[in-house]
Amino acid sequence: MQLSSLQHALLERIQQQGAITFEEYMRMALYEPGAGYYVTGQAKMGWEGDYYTSTDIADFFAHCMGRQLQQMWESLGKPAHFGVLEQGAGRGDLAKEVQQWASTAAPEFHAALDYRLADITFGQDALSIRTDDFIPSVILSNELVDAFPVHIVEKQDEALHEVYVTIQNGRLAETLQPLEDGPLLAYFERFHIPWQTFPSGWRAEVNLDAITWMERTSQLLLGPNPKRKRRGFIIAIDYGDSARELYSTERYRGTLASYYQHQFSERPLARPGEQDITAHVNFTALLDAGRQQGLRLHKYTTQRKWLMETGIYEELEQVHQQHFGIIDQNRASDQGQVALLQWYNLRQRVSALTDPRGMGDFKVLILKR
Ligand SMILES: C[S@@+](CC[C@H](N)C(=O)[O-])C[C@H]1O[C@@H](n2cnc3c(N)ncnc32)[C@H](O)[C@@H]1O
Known part of the structure; x- marks a missing residue:
């Protein structure tokens, strides 16, 4: 051998x-x-790789993330510069689609958005990350923490x-x-x-690294001055439980x-x-570590509920009305049949994201300060 x-x-x-x-x-x-595995940089994500994530399955996930970030930007008083740092961003597909969505659906937010990526494949370990001159208001990750050694x-x-x-x-x-x-x-x-x-x-x-990661990520968000802690959010999505x-x-x-x-x-x-x-990630550990750094719980829910709260079904309905009217008008035509298949495909993807026995059971943890 x-x-x-x-x-x-x-x-x-x-x-x-x-x-x-x-x-x-x-x-x-x-x-x-x-x-x-994570540092050799081969194509491992997506359909040709070893795993696929919510990002691979549908742009809807990114649009929900976009709306979530927009809400956070609004709750912080619409700052002119809104830094978002995505850790474990992989190929950057989520970032691309969030920005694409913002450019058409929320131009004012898009103008403020400064979205940066970090991934160990490019030498940026989420456990020892430094941002120097970049001040993030949100630090987010999707399926990062489950990769840390246990x-x-x-x-x-x-x-x-x-x-x-x-x-x-x-x-x-x-x-x-x-x-x-x-x-x-x-x-x-x-x-x-x-x-x-x-x-x-x-x-x-x-996963002891998960605790260290939350401590460091909180410190990155809050900044170096203990008397003037910055405001912002940490979003961690992953499979796991309390x-x-x-x-x-x-x-x-x-x-x-x-x-x-x-x-x-x-x-x-x-x-x-x-x-x-x-x-699987122990979300109680992440919450506990964040609290010890001075963050508070904003939300802990399933991906299914989070997607619903951030408007996935409203968007699906909108897409249906805008692009699939032909199905109701002339279902039997060739065009109608093609549209029907496309519509089934789209609905299937949304079901995969929200499936309570699958990705819908992922957890979404949001901490804030
Ligand atoms: C399952 S993928 C998720 C990719 C992307 N977030 C998505 O949703 O499609 C995990 C990613 O985390 C990265 N990663 C793993 N450990 C890391 C670490 N310690 N620091 C930074 N990135 C890491 C991997 O290189 C990989 O791109």
């Missing part, structure tokens, strides 16, 4: 240092310079253990080590998770998932650097 350079690096590291935590493994698999714990013999990665028969393999007193145990205490009552074999992921929902017996084996060419896989140790690895 031909080993990739990343597999070599991992094997070498484990041979030298002994087993590494799953978190270290995931960090290398996703972020190792020159080899990690620790995995498993309950065995009445105690929590951490999942490590070692070598067995020349291959990467999992092993458990008892959890010592430290940040992971403190994490479960902080969020009041009654893991002692959970059955043996219970697994969960812990701590209570996430760390429960319902999720007996946790939420870690790998994706390779749109296929879900339960083998995160396979193909390091070539497949996406993600875990």
Whole structure:
């Protein structure tokens, strides 16, 4: 079997240092310079890649985001300069479509909007980002936090253990080590998770970077002067749940998932650097970390409800009236039939975004100051 350079690096590291935590493994698999999944810059998003996001599915998502940003701009008193920073922006499709929408639907807002992008593919790590002269009023991200490396714990013999990665028969393999007193145990205490009552074999992921990210992102928004904190919003959209929902017996084996060419896989140790690895986000942790920095909860809801509140169905109805009148007037004609198919397609995309069993169950967290 031909080993990739990343597999070599991992094997070498484990041979030298002994087993590494799953978190270290995931960090290398996703972020190792020159080899990690997110830094090698190949096309992974969209239909030809490993995953697709709300942004890929429909412009409606971007238009809802546009209306959301416009509302925020208004609530801040319509400043002449309105900075938006999108982290983990990927190819920038959301940004493009938001700006496109604003240019026609909200020209005054568009004139104030200064929308910037950051992505680790271009060397901007969301955990160590600096904006220097740029003052953002909104910092937003869609499916960013679920990519951060996670620790995995498993309950065995009445105690929590951490999942490590070692070598067995020349291959990467999992092993458990008892959890010592430290940040992971403190994490479960902080969020009041009654893991002692959970059955043996219970697994969960812990994303400590998510907390660091929220602390730094809040600081970026509020600015360096503690006496004159700036106003603004943080929007984080992702799959995930509150701590209570996430760390429960319902999720007996946790939420870690790998994706390779749109296929879900339960083998995160396979193909390091070539497949996406993600875990659900603990939104209680994000909210808690933001609050400690002085932010307040503005909204926590599902993507489905958020899209409805920001007018997705009104827009669909408008598009229907403007462009699909032929369906009612002359459905049997060739033109009518084509329009009907296009209309079904459009409705299908909106359904995908709002599906309560799919993307509609994503969470939208908005913090404000
Ligand atoms: C699932 S994609 C989402 C892309 C885009 N937001 C969308 O909705 O289509 C995750 C993106 O986050 C970026 N990313 C992952 N970890 C990052 C980090 N630590 N800092 C900045 N960007 C990161 C990846 O390169 C990728 O573009």
